[in-house]
């Protein structure tokens with residue numbers, strides 16, 4: 001029986017906010033892979049990207065996604081790029097129901113607009129950057145997901161109820 005729920009999806013689709021409330025409602029622990037990565041590296045994500053490069057960040061992400069997947073009874077909020085390495089998804093699928101949160105690129109732009117913590121969105125044309133990354137990643141997200149929930153229109157409570165309905169049927 002899978003006791004974990006893993007939330008995947010692009011930056012700004014609500015993984016953290018939804019994950020925290022979902023964990024509370026289901027009586028599970030909440031963990032965020034990005035936080036584990038920053039802790040292991042001893043520095044925040046933007047500094048890992050700047051000082052050590054994206055490949056080093058992805059190595060750490062693989063290491064910490066594995067550790068998170070091996071935990072029990074958790075809601076795991078994954079980094080947006082977790083699907084880029086198939087090993088992450090294989091490991092998550094062993095112990096977790098994998099739920100993909102999606103949102104339109106305009107909504108993602110809005111939700112991430114006052115945020116400097118996401119190095120991959122540092123671009124003079126953020127909407128184009130989002131669309132380019134989304135287009136590339138979409139097939140990876142889709143094939144990794146057991147369940148897809150569009151958060152474009154839904155409020156957090158609605159998303160959480162929808163997930164609870166779907167996982168308990």
Ligand code: S3P
Nearest residue numbers: 010011034078079080081118119
């Ligand atoms: C990334 C998403 C970020 C973080 C890093 C890379 C990505 O996590 O892991 O900046 O590649 O999409 P969030 O999706 O939680 O913002």
